[in-house]
Amino acid sequence: MSSVRVLVGTRKGGFVLTSDATRDRWSVSGPFFGGWEIYHMKGSPVDPNRLYASQSSGWFGQVIQRSDDGGQTWEPAGNQFAYDGVPGTHQWYDGTPHPWEFKRVWHLEPSLTDPDVIYAGVEDAALFRSTDGAKTWHELPGLREHGSGSKWAPGAGGMCLHTILIDPTNANRMYVAISSAGAFRTDDGGKSWKAITKGLHSQYIPDPTAEVGHCVHRIGMHRSRPNVLFMQKHWDVLRSDNAGDLWTEVSGNLPTDFGFVIDVHAHEPETIYVVPIKSDSEHYPPDGKLRVYRSRTGGNEWEPLSKGLPQENCYVNVLRDAMSVDSLDPCGIYFGTTGGQVYGSADGGDSWTAIVRDLPAVVSVEVQSLL
Amino acid sequence: MIRVTLPQHLQTLARVGAEVEVDVPGAVTQRALLDALESRYPMLRGTIRDQTTFKRRAFVRFYACEEDLSHDSPDTPLPDPVARGVEPFLIIGALAGG
Numbered sequence: 282m283s284s285v286r287v288l289v290g291t292r293k294g295g296f297v298l299t300s301d302a303t304r305d306r307w308s309v310s311g312p313f314f315g316g317w318e319i320y321h322m323k324g325s326p327v328d329p330n331r332l333y334a335s336q337s338s339g340w341f342g343q344v345i346q347r348s349d350d351g352g353q354t355w356e357p358a359g360n361q362f363a364y365d366g367v368p369g370t371h372q373w374y375d376g377t378p379h380p381w382e383f384k385r386v387w388h389l390e391p392s393l394t395d396p397d398v399i400y401a402g403v404e405d406a407a408l409f410r411s412t413d414g415a416k417t418w419h420e421l422p423g424l425r426e427h428g429s430g431s432k433w434a435p436g437a438g439g440m441c442l443h444t445i446l447i448d449p450t451n452a453n454r455m456y457v458a459i460s461s462a463g464a465f466r467t468d469d470g471g472k473s474w475k476a477i478t479k480g481l482h483s484q485y486i487p488d489p490t491a492e493v494g495h496c497v498h499r500i501g502m503h504r505s506r507p508n509v510l511f512m513q514k515h516w517d518v519l520r521s522d523n524a525g526d527l528w529t530e531v532s533g534n535l536p537t538d539f540g541f542v543i544d545v546h547a548h549e550p551e552t553i554y555v556v557p558i559k560s561d562s563e564h565y566p567p568d569g570k571l572r573v574y575r576s577r578t579g580g581n582e583w584e585p586l587s588k589g590l591p592q593e594n595c596y597v598n599v600l601r602d603a604m605s606v607d608s609l610d611p612c613g614i615y616f617g618t619t620g621g622q623v624y625g626s627a628d629g630g631d632s633w634t635a636i637v638r639d640l641p642a643v644v645s646v647e648v649q650s651l652l
Numbered sequence: 653m654i655r656v657t658l659p660q661h662l663q664t665l666a667r668v669g670a671e672v673e674v675d676v677p678g679a680v681t682q683r684a685l686l687d688a689l690e691s692r693y694p695m696l697r698g699t700i701r702d703q704t705t706f707k708r709r710a711f712v713r714f715y716a717c718e719e720d721l722s723h724d725s726p727d728t729p730l731p732d733p734v735a736r737g738v739e740p741f742l743i744i745g746a747l748a749g750g
Binding site for chain 1: 660662697704746748
Protein backbone atom coordinates (compact mmCIF):
# COMPACT_ATOMS: atom_id res chain seq x y z
CA MET A 282 0.00 0.00 0.00
CA SER A 283 1.30 3.45 -0.79
CA SER A 284 1.98 6.03 1.86
CA VAL A 285 2.69 9.73 2.21
CA ARG A 286 5.56 11.53 3.88
CA VAL A 287 5.27 15.25 4.52
CA LEU A 288 8.51 17.12 5.18
CA VAL A 289 7.92 20.26 7.22
CA GLY A 290 10.52 22.96 7.72
CA THR A 291 9.91 25.37 10.59
CA ARG A 292 11.61 28.26 12.33
CA LYS A 293 12.80 25.91 15.06
CA GLY A 294 13.44 22.54 13.46
CA GLY A 295 12.25 20.01 10.91
CA PHE A 296 9.39 17.54 11.24
CA VAL A 297 8.33 14.49 9.25
CA LEU A 298 4.64 13.57 9.09
CA THR A 299 3.71 10.15 7.76
CA SER A 300 0.48 8.39 6.91
CA ASP A 301 -0.79 5.52 4.85
CA ALA A 302 -2.73 6.25 1.69
CA THR A 303 -5.94 6.95 3.57
CA ARG A 304 -4.27 10.06 4.95
CA ASP A 305 -6.51 10.11 7.99
CA ARG A 306 -4.07 9.00 10.71
CA TRP A 307 -0.69 10.67 10.95
CA SER A 308 2.43 10.14 12.97
CA VAL A 309 4.70 13.07 13.70
CA SER A 310 8.45 12.76 14.18
CA GLY A 311 10.85 15.52 15.10
CA PRO A 312 11.98 18.08 15.77
CA PHE A 313 15.08 17.32 13.78
CA PHE A 314 17.83 19.92 14.20
CA GLY A 315 15.86 21.51 17.04
CA GLY A 316 16.31 25.23 17.46
CA TRP A 317 17.66 25.74 13.94
CA GLU A 318 15.69 27.29 11.10
CA ILE A 319 14.83 24.66 8.52
CA TYR A 320 14.05 26.59 5.39
CA HIS A 321 13.45 23.56 3.23
CA MET A 322 13.56 19.77 3.11
CA LYS A 323 13.05 17.79 -0.06
CA GLY A 324 13.49 14.22 -1.23
CA SER A 325 14.97 12.87 -4.44
CA PRO A 326 12.32 11.74 -6.94
CA VAL A 327 14.74 8.98 -7.97
CA ASP A 328 15.48 7.71 -4.47
CA PRO A 329 12.75 8.83 -2.05
CA ASN A 330 14.85 7.85 0.97
CA ARG A 331 17.47 10.40 -0.04
CA LEU A 332 16.43 13.60 1.68
CA TYR A 333 18.16 16.94 1.85
CA ALA A 334 17.56 19.69 4.42
CA SER A 335 18.66 23.31 4.62
CA GLN A 336 19.49 24.11 8.24
CA SER A 337 20.49 27.63 9.15
CA SER A 338 20.93 30.01 12.02
CA GLY A 339 21.59 33.70 12.35
CA TRP A 340 24.39 32.77 14.75
CA PHE A 341 26.00 29.77 13.16
CA GLY A 342 25.26 30.10 9.46
CA GLN A 343 24.35 27.44 6.95
CA VAL A 344 24.40 23.67 7.33
CA ILE A 345 23.14 21.14 4.79
CA GLN A 346 21.90 17.83 6.12
CA ARG A 347 21.41 14.64 4.15
CA SER A 348 19.49 11.49 5.01
CA ASP A 349 19.72 8.18 3.17
CA ASP A 350 17.01 6.41 5.14
CA GLY A 351 13.96 8.58 4.70
CA GLY A 352 14.75 10.95 7.53
CA GLN A 353 15.45 8.50 10.34
CA THR A 354 19.09 9.54 10.50
CA TRP A 355 20.91 12.55 9.10
CA GLU A 356 24.50 13.50 8.40
CA PRO A 357 25.87 17.00 7.82
CA ALA A 358 26.92 17.51 4.20
CA GLY A 359 28.88 20.28 2.50
CA ASN A 360 28.03 23.84 3.45
CA GLN A 361 30.50 25.95 1.52
CA PHE A 362 28.64 28.20 -0.90
CA ALA A 363 31.24 30.40 -2.55
CA TYR A 364 30.15 32.67 -5.37
CA ASP A 365 32.05 32.23 -8.60
CA GLY A 366 34.62 35.01 -8.90
CA VAL A 367 34.04 38.44 -7.43
CA PRO A 368 30.26 38.71 -7.13
CA GLY A 369 29.93 42.49 -7.37
CA THR A 370 26.94 44.41 -6.07
CA HIS A 371 23.17 44.45 -6.23
CA GLN A 372 20.78 47.17 -5.13
CA TRP A 373 20.13 47.60 -1.43
CA TYR A 374 16.72 48.62 -0.08
CA ASP A 375 17.67 52.29 -0.36
CA GLY A 376 18.82 51.93 -3.95
CA THR A 377 22.54 52.03 -3.19
CA PRO A 378 24.95 49.31 -4.38
CA HIS A 379 25.42 46.51 -1.86
CA PRO A 380 27.92 43.66 -2.04
CA TRP A 381 26.63 40.18 -2.76
CA GLU A 382 26.81 38.16 0.48
CA PHE A 383 25.79 34.56 1.03
CA LYS A 384 23.24 34.26 3.86
CA ARG A 385 21.33 31.00 3.57
CA VAL A 386 19.82 28.33 1.35
CA TRP A 387 16.11 28.90 0.80
CA HIS A 388 15.28 26.02 -1.50
CA LEU A 389 16.74 22.64 -2.41
CA GLU A 390 15.66 20.99 -5.65
CA PRO A 391 16.91 17.46 -6.27
CA SER A 392 17.47 16.32 -9.85
CA LEU A 393 14.69 14.35 -11.49
CA THR A 394 17.17 11.72 -12.67
CA ASP A 395 20.17 11.51 -10.31
CA PRO A 396 19.94 11.42 -6.50
CA ASP A 397 23.44 12.88 -6.18
CA VAL A 398 22.59 15.97 -8.21
CA ILE A 399 20.81 18.76 -6.39
CA TYR A 400 20.27 22.48 -6.91
CA ALA A 401 20.24 25.11 -4.16
CA GLY A 402 18.61 28.51 -4.39
CA VAL A 403 20.31 30.90 -2.01
CA GLU A 404 20.20 34.40 -0.52
CA ASP A 405 21.81 36.66 -1.81
CA ALA A 406 20.27 35.30 -4.94
CA ALA A 407 22.24 32.71 -6.86
CA LEU A 408 21.87 29.13 -8.02
CA PHE A 409 24.27 26.42 -6.89
CA ARG A 410 24.55 22.79 -7.95
CA SER A 411 26.06 19.75 -6.31
CA THR A 412 26.84 16.61 -8.29
CA ASP A 413 28.16 14.57 -5.37
CA GLY A 414 25.20 14.32 -3.04
CA ALA A 415 25.70 17.76 -1.45
CA LYS A 416 29.32 17.26 -0.46
CA THR A 417 30.48 20.17 -2.63
CA TRP A 418 28.64 23.04 -4.26
CA HIS A 419 29.41 25.13 -7.31
CA GLU A 420 27.59 28.21 -8.50
CA LEU A 421 25.97 28.40 -11.92
CA PRO A 422 27.17 31.97 -12.38
CA GLY A 423 25.36 32.63 -15.65
CA LEU A 424 22.24 33.55 -13.68
CA ARG A 425 23.85 36.12 -11.41
CA GLU A 426 25.82 37.40 -14.38
CA HIS A 427 22.68 37.71 -16.49
CA GLY A 428 23.51 41.39 -16.87
CA SER A 429 20.71 42.70 -14.72
CA GLY A 430 22.20 41.55 -11.40
CA SER A 431 23.28 45.01 -10.35
CA LYS A 432 19.59 46.04 -10.47
CA TRP A 433 18.29 43.18 -8.36
CA ALA A 434 17.03 44.20 -4.93
CA PRO A 435 15.89 42.29 -1.87
CA GLY A 436 12.26 41.87 -0.92
CA ALA A 437 11.20 42.10 2.70
CA GLY A 438 12.46 38.57 3.32
CA GLY A 439 15.81 39.14 1.64
CA MET A 440 17.10 38.72 -1.89
CA CYS A 441 16.36 35.05 -2.17
CA LEU A 442 16.20 32.51 -4.96
CA HIS A 443 13.24 30.51 -3.71
CA THR A 444 11.79 28.65 -6.68
CA ILE A 445 13.54 26.09 -8.89
CA LEU A 446 11.52 24.17 -11.47
CA ILE A 447 13.15 21.50 -13.62
CA ASP A 448 11.48 20.68 -16.94
CA PRO A 449 10.90 16.91 -16.89
CA THR A 450 10.88 16.76 -20.68
CA ASN A 451 13.95 18.88 -21.38
CA ALA A 452 17.06 18.41 -19.28
CA ASN A 453 18.45 21.75 -20.44
CA ARG A 454 15.44 23.81 -19.35
CA MET A 455 14.92 25.13 -15.86
CA TYR A 456 13.04 28.03 -14.29
CA VAL A 457 13.95 30.03 -11.20
CA ALA A 458 12.30 32.89 -9.35
CA ILE A 459 13.90 35.53 -7.16
CA SER A 460 12.45 38.06 -4.74
CA SER A 461 12.58 40.68 -5.90
CA ALA A 462 14.30 40.33 -9.22
CA GLY A 463 11.75 38.30 -11.14
CA ALA A 464 11.76 35.01 -13.02
CA PHE A 465 14.37 33.51 -15.31
CA ARG A 466 14.66 30.54 -17.66
CA THR A 467 17.65 28.63 -18.96
CA ASP A 468 17.53 26.53 -22.12
CA ASP A 469 21.14 25.39 -21.99
CA GLY A 470 21.43 23.64 -18.66
CA GLY A 471 22.13 26.77 -16.62
CA LYS A 472 24.87 28.39 -18.68
CA SER A 473 22.76 31.36 -19.76
CA TRP A 474 19.47 32.75 -18.53
CA LYS A 475 16.67 34.86 -19.93
CA ALA A 476 14.36 37.04 -17.88
CA ILE A 477 10.80 35.81 -18.35
CA THR A 478 8.80 38.74 -17.06
CA LYS A 479 6.92 40.04 -20.10
CA GLY A 480 3.35 40.70 -19.07
CA LEU A 481 4.15 41.28 -15.40
CA HIS A 482 3.04 44.63 -13.99
CA SER A 483 4.32 45.85 -10.62
CA GLN A 484 3.35 49.28 -9.34
CA TYR A 485 6.08 49.26 -6.69
CA ILE A 486 8.93 49.62 -9.18
CA PRO A 487 9.69 52.79 -11.15
CA ASP A 488 8.88 51.17 -14.49
CA PRO A 489 5.99 48.77 -13.75
CA THR A 490 6.82 46.66 -16.80
CA ALA A 491 10.62 46.57 -16.37
CA GLU A 492 12.46 43.36 -17.17
CA VAL A 493 13.65 42.93 -13.57
CA GLY A 494 12.45 44.10 -10.17
CA HIS A 495 9.24 42.07 -9.91
CA CYS A 496 8.70 40.33 -6.60
CA VAL A 497 7.72 36.86 -7.77
CA HIS A 498 6.61 34.82 -4.78
CA ARG A 499 6.19 31.39 -6.34
CA ILE A 500 5.81 29.57 -9.64
CA GLY A 501 3.98 26.27 -10.09
CA MET A 502 4.07 23.78 -12.94
CA HIS A 503 2.41 20.47 -13.80
CA ARG A 504 4.97 17.95 -14.95
CA SER A 505 2.84 16.90 -17.93
CA ARG A 506 2.81 20.46 -19.31
CA PRO A 507 6.12 22.12 -18.47
CA ASN A 508 5.44 25.03 -20.80
CA VAL A 509 2.44 26.10 -18.72
CA LEU A 510 3.42 28.04 -15.62
CA PHE A 511 1.36 29.58 -12.84
CA MET A 512 2.70 32.47 -10.77
CA GLN A 513 1.77 34.06 -7.47
CA LYS A 514 3.42 37.45 -7.58
CA HIS A 515 3.58 39.94 -4.70
CA TRP A 516 0.26 41.12 -6.08
CA ASP A 517 -1.39 39.28 -9.00
CA VAL A 518 -1.85 35.66 -9.97
CA LEU A 519 -0.71 34.95 -13.53
CA ARG A 520 -0.22 32.16 -16.03
CA SER A 521 2.00 31.62 -19.02
CA ASP A 522 1.33 29.14 -21.80
CA ASN A 523 4.67 29.59 -23.53
CA ALA A 524 7.32 28.77 -20.91
CA GLY A 525 7.23 32.24 -19.41
CA ASP A 526 7.63 34.23 -22.61
CA LEU A 527 4.38 36.03 -21.85
CA TRP A 528 2.29 36.18 -18.69
CA THR A 529 -1.44 36.89 -18.40
CA GLU A 530 -3.18 37.85 -15.19
CA VAL A 531 -5.72 35.28 -14.00
CA SER A 532 -6.60 36.73 -10.57
CA GLY A 533 -10.26 36.83 -11.64
CA ASN A 534 -12.64 36.76 -8.69
CA LEU A 535 -10.09 36.21 -5.92
CA PRO A 536 -10.88 38.31 -2.82
CA THR A 537 -7.28 39.57 -2.95
CA ASP A 538 -4.56 38.57 -5.36
CA PHE A 539 -1.76 39.05 -2.86
CA GLY A 540 -0.31 35.81 -1.52
CA PHE A 541 2.72 33.59 -1.45
CA VAL A 542 1.92 30.00 -2.48
CA ILE A 543 0.60 28.54 -5.68
CA ASP A 544 0.45 24.88 -6.64
CA VAL A 545 -1.06 22.58 -9.25
CA HIS A 546 -3.24 19.48 -8.76
CA ALA A 547 -1.29 16.27 -9.41
CA HIS A 548 -3.72 14.89 -11.99
CA GLU A 549 -5.55 17.96 -13.31
CA PRO A 550 -3.12 20.40 -14.92
CA GLU A 551 -5.72 23.18 -15.05
CA THR A 552 -6.62 22.89 -11.36
CA ILE A 553 -4.57 25.29 -9.26
CA TYR A 554 -4.54 26.46 -5.66
CA VAL A 555 -3.64 29.71 -3.91
CA VAL A 556 -4.11 31.07 -0.40
CA PRO A 557 -5.12 34.74 -0.67
CA ILE A 558 -3.53 37.03 1.89
CA LYS A 559 -5.08 40.40 2.70
CA SER A 560 -2.26 42.70 1.56
CA ASP A 561 1.46 43.31 1.45
CA SER A 562 1.24 45.08 4.79
CA GLU A 563 -1.28 42.74 6.43
CA HIS A 564 0.05 39.22 6.03
CA TYR A 565 -3.03 37.26 7.08
CA PRO A 566 -6.19 35.99 5.39
CA PRO A 567 -8.99 38.46 4.62
CA ASP A 568 -11.73 38.66 7.26
CA GLY A 569 -9.84 36.34 9.62
CA LYS A 570 -10.99 33.36 7.51
CA LEU A 571 -8.39 30.90 6.26
CA ARG A 572 -9.49 29.86 2.79
CA VAL A 573 -7.70 28.07 0.01
CA TYR A 574 -8.95 29.13 -3.41
CA ARG A 575 -9.15 26.58 -6.21
CA SER A 576 -9.52 27.22 -9.89
CA ARG A 577 -10.42 24.31 -12.15
CA THR A 578 -10.01 26.50 -15.22
CA GLY A 579 -6.36 27.46 -14.86
CA GLY A 580 -7.27 30.76 -13.26
CA ASN A 581 -9.84 33.56 -13.45
CA GLU A 582 -12.68 31.51 -11.94
CA TRP A 583 -11.93 30.68 -8.32
CA GLU A 584 -13.89 28.95 -5.57
CA PRO A 585 -13.18 29.23 -1.85
CA LEU A 586 -12.37 26.03 0.04
CA SER A 587 -13.02 26.43 3.73
CA LYS A 588 -14.41 23.16 5.08
CA GLY A 589 -12.30 22.26 8.09
CA LEU A 590 -10.29 25.49 8.06
CA PRO A 591 -10.72 28.19 10.75
CA GLN A 592 -13.33 30.71 9.66
CA GLU A 593 -12.93 33.27 12.39
CA ASN A 594 -10.07 34.99 14.19
CA CYS A 595 -7.43 33.43 11.98
CA TYR A 596 -4.43 35.68 11.31
CA VAL A 597 -1.71 33.35 10.12
CA ASN A 598 0.32 33.53 6.94
CA VAL A 599 1.22 30.79 4.46
CA LEU A 600 4.76 31.30 3.21
CA ARG A 601 5.93 30.74 -0.35
CA ASP A 602 7.35 27.23 0.01
CA ALA A 603 4.65 25.99 2.37
CA MET A 604 2.23 24.24 0.00
CA SER A 605 2.62 20.92 -1.76
CA VAL A 606 0.56 18.15 -3.33
CA ASP A 607 0.81 14.37 -3.28
CA SER A 608 0.26 12.18 -6.32
CA LEU A 609 -2.30 9.81 -4.84
CA ASP A 610 -5.83 9.59 -6.18
CA PRO A 611 -7.66 11.64 -5.08
CA CYS A 612 -4.90 14.19 -4.93
CA GLY A 613 -3.83 15.38 -1.48
CA ILE A 614 -3.08 19.05 -0.85
CA TYR A 615 -1.02 20.27 2.13
CA PHE A 616 0.00 23.62 3.51
CA GLY A 617 1.61 24.99 6.64
CA THR A 618 1.06 28.26 8.45
CA THR A 619 3.10 30.69 10.47
CA GLY A 620 0.88 29.65 13.38
CA GLY A 621 2.38 26.16 13.29
CA GLN A 622 -0.54 24.27 11.76
CA VAL A 623 -0.12 21.86 8.87
CA TYR A 624 -3.42 21.30 7.09
CA GLY A 625 -4.08 18.45 4.71
CA SER A 626 -6.85 17.60 2.31
CA ALA A 627 -7.23 14.07 0.95
CA ASP A 628 -9.95 15.08 -1.50
CA GLY A 629 -8.39 17.70 -3.70
CA GLY A 630 -9.20 20.54 -1.34
CA ASP A 631 -12.90 19.90 -0.71
CA SER A 632 -12.27 19.35 3.01
CA TRP A 633 -9.35 19.92 5.34
CA THR A 634 -8.03 18.67 8.64
CA ALA A 635 -5.14 19.85 10.77
CA ILE A 636 -2.51 17.11 10.71
CA VAL A 637 -0.66 18.92 13.47
CA ARG A 638 -1.51 22.21 15.13
CA ASP A 639 1.25 23.54 17.31
CA LEU A 640 4.56 23.37 15.50
CA PRO A 641 6.88 26.38 15.30
CA ALA A 642 6.08 28.72 12.41
CA VAL A 643 6.07 26.66 9.23
CA VAL A 644 8.42 27.81 6.47
CA SER A 645 8.13 24.95 3.98
CA VAL A 646 6.07 21.87 3.20
CA GLU A 647 7.06 19.15 0.75
CA VAL A 648 5.24 15.88 0.13
CA GLN A 649 6.53 12.53 -0.98
CA SER A 650 4.15 9.90 -2.31
CA LEU A 651 5.73 6.53 -1.52
CA LEU A 652 4.94 3.16 -3.06
CA MET B 653 44.80 19.02 25.39
CA ILE B 654 42.87 22.26 25.04
CA ARG B 655 39.40 22.44 26.53
CA VAL B 656 36.72 24.04 24.36
CA THR B 657 33.16 24.78 25.43
CA LEU B 658 30.58 24.81 22.65
CA PRO B 659 27.13 26.44 22.53
CA GLN B 660 24.11 24.15 22.52
CA HIS B 661 23.43 24.31 18.77
CA LEU B 662 26.99 23.33 17.92
CA GLN B 663 26.96 20.54 20.49
CA THR B 664 23.93 19.13 18.71
CA LEU B 665 25.51 19.52 15.30
CA ALA B 666 28.76 17.85 16.35
CA ARG B 667 26.97 15.32 18.56
CA VAL B 668 29.14 16.10 21.56
CA GLY B 669 28.66 17.37 25.08
CA ALA B 670 29.21 20.89 26.32
CA GLU B 671 32.99 20.56 26.45
CA VAL B 672 35.39 18.89 24.04
CA GLU B 673 39.15 18.54 24.10
CA VAL B 674 41.38 19.08 21.09
CA ASP B 675 45.08 18.65 20.53
CA VAL B 676 46.66 21.87 19.29
CA PRO B 677 50.16 21.40 17.94
CA GLY B 678 52.54 24.34 18.34
CA ALA B 679 51.58 27.76 19.61
CA VAL B 680 48.09 27.87 21.06
CA THR B 681 46.37 30.70 19.23
CA GLN B 682 42.73 31.22 18.35
CA ARG B 683 43.47 30.27 14.74
CA ALA B 684 45.37 27.10 15.70
CA LEU B 685 42.66 26.09 18.14
CA LEU B 686 39.87 26.59 15.58
CA ASP B 687 41.88 24.75 12.94
CA ALA B 688 42.23 21.81 15.32
CA LEU B 689 38.57 21.96 16.34
CA GLU B 690 37.34 21.99 12.72
CA SER B 691 39.73 19.21 11.80
CA ARG B 692 38.37 17.04 14.61
CA TYR B 693 34.74 18.06 13.95
CA PRO B 694 34.45 19.00 10.26
CA MET B 695 30.72 19.62 10.53
CA LEU B 696 31.61 22.78 12.48
CA ARG B 697 33.32 24.34 9.46
CA GLY B 698 31.56 27.55 8.57
CA THR B 699 29.55 27.72 11.78
CA ILE B 700 32.10 29.59 13.90
CA ARG B 701 34.09 31.44 11.25
CA ASP B 702 33.76 31.96 7.52
CA GLN B 703 35.28 29.12 5.52
CA THR B 704 36.96 31.44 3.05
CA THR B 705 37.92 34.56 4.99
CA PHE B 706 38.20 32.84 8.40
CA LYS B 707 36.51 35.86 9.95
CA ARG B 708 34.54 35.12 13.11
CA ARG B 709 30.80 35.00 12.48
CA ALA B 710 29.24 38.19 13.79
CA PHE B 711 27.12 36.61 16.52
CA VAL B 712 29.81 34.25 17.78
CA ARG B 713 32.00 35.39 20.68
CA PHE B 714 35.13 33.95 22.26
CA TYR B 715 35.66 34.15 26.02
CA ALA B 716 38.35 32.73 28.30
CA CYS B 717 39.62 33.46 31.79
CA GLU B 718 36.83 36.03 32.25
CA GLU B 719 38.05 38.01 29.24
CA ASP B 720 36.33 38.71 25.92
CA LEU B 721 38.85 37.62 23.31
CA SER B 722 36.48 38.02 20.36
CA HIS B 723 38.28 40.98 18.86
CA ASP B 724 41.81 39.72 19.44
CA SER B 725 43.95 38.85 16.46
CA PRO B 726 43.51 35.16 15.58
CA ASP B 727 47.27 34.82 15.89
CA THR B 728 47.56 36.21 19.41
CA PRO B 729 48.56 33.47 21.88
CA LEU B 730 45.64 32.43 24.06
CA PRO B 731 45.94 32.91 27.83
CA ASP B 732 48.32 30.52 29.52
CA PRO B 733 45.62 28.71 31.56
CA VAL B 734 43.86 27.88 28.27
CA ALA B 735 47.11 26.69 26.70
CA ARG B 736 47.77 24.49 29.73
CA GLY B 737 44.27 23.01 29.64
CA VAL B 738 43.34 24.47 33.01
CA GLU B 739 40.68 26.88 31.75
CA PRO B 740 38.33 26.27 28.79
CA PHE B 741 38.09 28.40 25.68
CA LEU B 742 34.43 29.34 25.50
CA ILE B 743 32.64 29.69 22.15
CA ILE B 744 29.46 31.61 22.81
CA GLY B 745 26.38 32.44 20.77
CA ALA B 746 25.93 36.16 21.43
CA LEU B 747 22.81 37.15 23.32
CA ALA B 748 20.51 38.55 20.66
CA GLY B 749 16.76 38.66 20.38
CA GLY B 750 14.17 38.46 23.14
